[in-house]
Amino acid sequence: MASTLKAKSLCKLNKEMISxxxxxxxxxxxxxxxxxxxxxxxxxxxxxxxxPVSI
Ligand SMILES: [Zn+2]
Structure with a gap:
């Protein structure tokens, strides 16, 4: 994979980053x-x- 996600980045992803x-x-x-x-x-x-909240 060319690049990896950074910490906390899940919340900041836009459509382009998600795909x-x-x-x-x-x-x-x-x-x-x-x-x-x-x-x-x-x-x-x-x-x-x-x-984050534990579930
Ligand atoms: Zn968040």
């Missing part, structure tokens, strides 16, 4: 344990979200 990093996004969201209370995005690690 570009889709495989990586799928990998960190399929076993989601946290949801961002600000952006409603989810991931398996706090580091991807700006306001």
């Amino acid at each position: 570009k990093h889709f495989d990586e996004i799928a990998a960190v969201t399929k076993n989601s344990q946290y949801v961002c209370s600000k952006c409603a995005r989810s991931s398996d690690g706090k580091k991807w979200l700006c306001k």
Whole structure:
């Protein structure tokens, strides 16, 4: 893969970035344990979200 996502970047992704990093996004969201209370995005690690809440 040419580039990788940075910490907290899941919340900041736009459509273009989502399609570009889709495989990586799928990998960190399929076993989601946290949801961002600000952006409603989810991931398996706090580091991807700006306001992570455990679910
Ligand atoms: Zn967020």
